[in-house]
Amino acid sequence: MSTLLVYGSYGYTGELVVDRAVEELDDDTDLVLAGRSPSKLEAQADDHDLPSRAFTLDHQRVVERHLDDVDAVLNCAGPFSRTADALVDTCVNTGTDYLDITGEIEVFEALAARDPEAEEADVAVLPGVGFDVVPTDCLAAHLAEALPDATDLSLGFQAFGSFSRGTMRTAVESIGEGGAVRRDGRVTAVSSVHDTRDIDFGAGETLAVTVPWGDVSTAYRSTGVPNVQVYTAVPERAIRALEATDSLAPLLDREWVQRTLSAVVDRTVVGPDEDDREEGRALVWGEITDGEETFEARLETPETYTLTAMTAVEAARRTLDGETPTGYQTPSSAFGAEFVTEFEGVEREDATPVEE
Ligand SMILES: NC(=O)c1ccc[n+]([C@@H]2O[C@H](COP(=O)([O-])OP(=O)(O)OC[C@H]3O[C@@H](n4cnc5c(N)ncnc54)[C@H](OP(=O)(O)O)[C@@H]3O)[C@@H](O)[C@H]2O)c1
Known part of the structure; x- marks a missing residue:
């Protein structure tokens, strides 16, 4: 037992x-x-x-x-x-x-x-x-198998659906802290909108912005790739809001903002219901390069929760x-890298070279 x-x-x-x-x-x-x-x-x-x-x-x-x-x-x-x-x-x-x-x-x-x-x-x-970080971490390990001496790894996700109270409360805790990427093996603080790019997560190109997602820590330990950034799909107006949190951060009483927003979250957020969880999907993308060759791969997964x-x-x-x-x-x-592929509803588009 x-x-x-x-x-x-x-x-x-x-x-x-x-x-x-x-x-x-x-x-x-x-x-x-x-x-x-x-x-x-x-x-x-x-x-x-x-x-x-x-x-x-x-x-x-x-x-x-x-x-x-x-x-x-x-x-x-x-x-x-x-x-x-x-x-x-x-x-x-x-x-x-x-x-x-x-x-x-x-x-x-x-x-x-x-x-x-x-x-x-x-x-x-x-x-x-x-969801944070099993699919992205397994995709990172899969990409590193294709290009073991890579120098740069980008990961990203596009989730369709809503968030739970706990997720929102955890996000509120980091308001005003800016973003993070890994540079030369070190977790490095950057602005909230460090980089934006159009990414095809699997449903056509969409705007994405860097986020301080867990893989900034874990992908380096899983793959040894020294430069890591993580993107998520966002509407353009969210980028303007993120830029505003950076420029306002020095003026804000962070504790007050966090307390106020946490109270709003507690009053208004309920989390995805059973139908949302059954119907929701998430798309995960990764790209790895050694400066000469580049590979990309994708995953489709069940709803994040x-x-x-x-x-x-x-x-x-x-x-x-x-x-x-x-x-x-x-x-x-x-x-191992295959772990995520063993779950029902997960499909992987294996690592393939990206033509310039
Ligand atoms: N990795 C992922 O993909 C993933 C997915 C889902 C959620 N999460 C994370 O998991 C966390 C929970 O999310 P949720 O949606 O379940 O939130 P939730 O419904 O608010 O539940 C949070 C739970 O944590 C307990 N808790 C919080 N602070 C505590 C403390 N200091 N000591 C003891 N217990 C404490 C709460 O207990 P009380 O009710 O007694 O306060 C409650 O049981 C969040 O941080 C969220 O970001 C991660």
């Missing part, structure tokens, strides 16, 4: 993950729901007839008591800048593997720096097992089965 604890199990994405885990995990896995709100947890545990553990991440001893008999934690409680460190602090003591669905560059970088500690404790630390539940549960299942190497891992370093 093995035990998987889902922390943040009653959030929007946590619920999807739990539903999927109930369907997919075999009888040899005990699923435990967890989070900081006893009342929300109680209702969910009752609905699913599953055990639950209510605890905050404020006191390490308390967290340790709850993880002592747990083989793997799947953290769905974000922003992860507030939860990942506390859980990993405990996992390295209790010998518990750690997975999460973060997309936050600073969280990936902080966890990567803990690789020796994770190795020493013989545990896997595998963040980013959702649907894919997140699929990939997160499968990553947890493999981890419980002992398939995830110990130490810090990215999705493709743990499971």
Whole structure:
């Protein structure tokens, strides 16, 4: 028997993950729901007839008591800048593997720096097992197989559908921080509109802008390519709004703006409903070059939250089965470039040379 604890199990994405885990995990896995709100947890545990553990991440001893008999934690409680460190602090003591669905560059970088500690404790630390970054990370690894000495990697996505409250709240946290790319192997701060270009994600050319997406951290570790930028499709007016956040940033009281916007998000955002999740699709694109040759590849995937539940549960299942190497891992370093192609509804257009 093995035990998987889902922390943040009653959030929007946590619920999807739990539903999927109930369907997919075999009888040899005990699923435990967890989070900081006893009342929300109680209702969910009752609905699913599953055990639950209510605890905050404020006191390490308390967290340790709850993880002592747990083989793997799947953290769905974000922003992860507030939860990942506390859980990993405990996992390295209790010998518990750690997975999460973060997309936050600073969280990936902080966890990567803990690789020796994770190795020493013989545990896997595998963040980013959702839409951010499984498809882009696997596509990056696939492109790097085509051009192993590449110097420059561009990745991007076009998602059709809406966002959950947690995603919007996490995005609000980074307002005023500008953008980020990887230059010569280093995560480098850039303006919010660092670069724009027309990209064919698979549905015809559309305008895209660089975003501080998780791959700025993970793609370098997965491929060794020293220059990485990530794009997303946006309407032209969004670019003007992004430029405005940069020019206004020095004048704004960031805490006040974040508090106000978070309250608006809490009042107005509900997240995609079941129909949206079933019908939604996402397109992912990547381009790699060594200055002489260029290759590109594409993926089409299910809707982003649907894919997140699929990939997160499968990553947890493999981890419980002992398939995830110990130490810090990215999705493709743990499971290979083909990982994403194994899910229903994912189609890949393999790497092909781009003619000049
Ligand atoms: N990688 C991906 O592709 C992907 C996909 C989906 C979501 N996400 C990320 O996952 C996170 C959750 O998204 P969501 O849509 O599920 O949001 P949500 O519905 O707002 O749920 C957030 C969950 O996190 C918990 N939480 C937040 N801060 C916490 C803290 N400091 N300590 C303990 N628990 C805390 C919340 O508990 P309370 O209700 O008690 O506050 C709740 O259970 C976001 O950061 C989002 O960006 C990533």
